Amino acid sequence: MALYFLSYDLRNNRDYQKLYDELKSFGAIQVLESTWCFKRVNTSIAALRDYFKGFIDKDDGLLIDESVGWATYNSNNTPNNLP
Numbered sequence: 032m033a034l035y036f037l038s039y040d041l042r043n044n045r046d047y048q049k050l051y052d053e054l055k056s057f058g059a060i061q062v063l064e065s066t067w068c069f070k071r072v073n074t075s076i077a078a079l080r081d082y083f084k085g086f087i088d089k090d091d092g093l094l095i096d097e098s099v100g101w102a103t104y105n106s107n108n109t110p111n112n113l114p
Contacts, residue, residue, distance in 0.1 A: 033097050034110055035079060038066045040092035050086040060108045068098075068110050 037054065041047060054061075059069035071079070076095045083093055103109050 032070045032072050033074075034068060034070055034101070034113075035076070036062070036066060036068050036094075036096045036098055036101075037079070037083060038094040038096075039087060040065065041087060042090045042092070044088050046088070050083070053083070053086045058114050060110075060112055062103065062106050062108050062110070064107075068101075068113065070113055 037059070039050065041050070054067045054069065057069045057071070059067040061067050076097050079095045080093060083095070087093060098110075101110055
C-alpha cells in the first residue's frame, strides 16, 4: 500500500467542500492547510491526478506525490494517524 500526499491551490472560486468530501471518502487526513495524505493500492500518481481534477476548477493547481518517506514539523496531523 502506497502513501500519497495531495496539495492544492484553489485560486478563484475556492470551493473546498467537494474536494474535502472526496478526500475524506478516501480516508485521507489533513496534514497542513492545503495538504492531505492517504493510502491506496493499485493506482498511479497520474491516475490520482486525473481523478482529483474532477473536484477542482480548471484554474486551480494540484500536486500528487507518492511518498517513500516523510517528516513533519508543527503539522495538524501526520500519516501515522491514517486509518
